Amino acid sequence: MSNVKLIAGHFLQTVWKSKVIAPVCIVWLTLVLYAVFTGYATYTRQNEIREEYQARARQSWEANPDKHPHRMAHFGSFAFRIKHPLSIFDNGMESYTGNAVFLEAHKQNTANYSEASFSTGLLRFGEISLAMLLQTVLPLILFFLGFNAIAQQRENATLKILVSQGATFKQIIWGNSIGLFAVGVAFLLPVLIGTITSIALQSTSVVDAGLFMRCAVIGIGAIVFLWIISVMAIAVSAISSTGRSALLSLLGIWLMLAIVLPKTLQAIGSYIYPAPGKTQFQAAVEADILQQGDSHNPDDVHFKKLKDSVLRANKVDSIQQLSFNYSGFIMQEGERMSAQVYNDHLQRLHTIYDRQNGVSYNAAFIDPFIGFKNITMAFSGTGFSAYRHFQQQAETYRYELAQTMNVLQMKYISNKKLSSTDKPYSIDKSNWTSFPDFSYRYQSVNEIIKQQWVALVALAAWLLLSVFLIHYIAGKAKVI
């Protein structure tokens, strides 16, 4: 054990004394600061804007005078996606998801105005976030600092001396890995401090954000990830004959795991499971709705049957005699049917997306970079499921809004047709204010854990593997 400690200490000393450590630290700190500042600025400004417009939209909703409830169903409302505070740490796929959606009766609109739709192609190189620095840049730094650890000692024959003095390969690899890992943790510190400070700086406390648990998972994930990276670097160094070949192998590994695989695997996923575009999707939805019944078609069988059964059930023989507004009832039924069809199709579409993403999710077992990224995104509330969560909430709200207006219509609007000179039917405006505004709730941490168990298990598997790797390499490595 004392040998391991000695070797780790020696590794740290070498890194500390090396010429590159000062510039690397400066560059690293600059990048971290830049990421914190831009992340913080974007987060606060965006949420400020979105909350402001959510409030403005609400104001004009409430300002509506007495009117027919169906007018309000069309007036509609908006849902603005509120960013999670941890998006300062990892922006995830937020730049590619819509930020605002118009919610109205009869129609499911897309969430529009994503950051990507406001951006030039530069966005596609990737964004600088604390998570990106941790996932992409820090491994590279650790590879740079670690590639020579054992290979150089082999090159200048000090390895032989070390071994003859009684150090075993196991101890050498453990020691150097721990040393490199300690360096990694030192680099991790400013990231953690930056994240926690920028969250603590929030003027308003965020409810239900599950910040503590999320931070804990991300923090532990980061530590495990850095350990895996450190072992990788040292293991390659241990089996390479020269420092140069260790460096080249590590660069190749980095390029593969951090850049090429994430991109290609996702492309493979979307190739194997092709998803329909919007036009095909909408055509399919429309066809299904028409099959169920077309409320525009005066001769539609479904709606005719419905009318007959409603009349029979209420023991009346004309719509005028009904105790509720019939067209409100029809719209309620139409909304229910069309929403069901739409949601079925959307569910199918998302199953395809899940399959596409499944390729990347499962790839966490061959590429820890992907696994770690999935974890940070999900727990920062910026992953795929967080977006789905927003979409579902918006759709639930939309449905509630449309159906509430339909119920109001059934209750308060007469079946008697007005002549063009009559004053149109209307109901009291207090009904508008009593319908609550949209308010976004973050996903619960338990839900995220359920969705991300693959990545979590994969990272744990990598941790286990790293220990095996040390023992395996220790058995294989040669002194010369």
Added chain:
Amino acid sequence: MFKLAFYNFIRSRSVWVALVLFFAAGMVSIFIGRQFLLKQEAAILSVTRSQQEHIERNVKYIKNEFGLLMYYLQFAYIHKPAPIAALAIGQQDVNTNIQTLTVRGLEAQRYDTDLYNPYNLMTGNFDLSFVITCLFPLLIIAFNFNVLSREKEGGTWPLVKMQSLQPLRFLLQKLGIRFIVVGALLLSLLALAKMIIGIPLDGAFAAYAVLAFLYVLVWFAISFLVIVLHKSTSVNALLLLSAWVLLCLLVPGLINNYVTARYAVPEAYSTLIKQRDGYHTKWDENKDSTMQTFFRYYPEYRNYVWNKPGFNYVWFYAMQHLGDAAAREDSRAMHRKLQQRSRVSATAGLFFPATHAQLQFTHIAHTGMQQHLQYLDSTAHFHEGLRRYFYPKIFGDSAVDSEDWHRHVPVYFKAASNIQWMELMLPLLFAGAVLFGAGVLLFKRKPGLT
């Protein structure tokens, strides 16, 4: 001598492995581009077909109310990607290039996005422009990083200096050989892309090729500059890779973060809300004042009957239009903001080869932000044309049958194609010349350092 050196280089197994790998990556990217194009074409075909069906069905049911029919009818306006878009997909997967618009308010429709998997968008497209801007530099680095240091570390440099009068020429010759090999790879990929995708040999394709070659040249210049610093092989690898990380990974991100943080676009949301309020509040307002405002925009429709009590379509579409009018200023402000974002990115991008190349690739392929803004702007003209065509029929309540519905097929947008050669080439030429010149100076100062 040159020939010998050439054969010596290409005889190496690792060189072939690298070439095969990059060729494979290039081919994959070409097929991904082709796939993208096919998907777009399928979508266009599908929208063309469904538009026809959609019109036929609605015309069948709504026979005698032109205004109601036009409430539903959608007309497609398409920005069809050129074949070369397959080589630089750019923002085309984010921005929808099929708009289906009704004659109702435009601002509520034109920013509707496509349905997509955000994970796909986030990982980005593995297209040829990505292979060239991000991966080719790595090949160049791999070929060049030890050109000089290997000779020195292997002890052959003194021999070279003795035998050859001009070490600089020797070095350039070696780089030249590597440039020929990389250039051949690039050329063959471009030729294959042309054949597989069916890209016409036009100005755009020429510009794409020129840009790619200049970009490769710049990376040779960067390699040259690092080589002549006379550092060890490992240090060279570190320096070149740092340059790559900086130029291909960090700088674009830094620029992008700045633009995102600095230029938020709240105008988008205010457009959305003003359009809604502008239209819907008209239901509660005086009909006469609504109509007078509408006639200020379109005096030619003054004579249609609109002032009978109750609902009528002249009033309805006037209200719809006033929703757009209420949002117009904000919509314009939003476009100005987007232009500004685009300008700032492009200007910052000028100074860095990878960002400049990427923006130019998408510009050439019409998949950048500029063309999308053009497209968005032109949807307003398309929409205006639709309205002006249908307004008299709606307002006069024409017979639905009197319209020849078959002629309402999707309309295509044509982006103004202007390749600015100077803007395209100068930054790269300049960067290449400066880096190369600096390299020569450095080399001359300490050519003999062993």
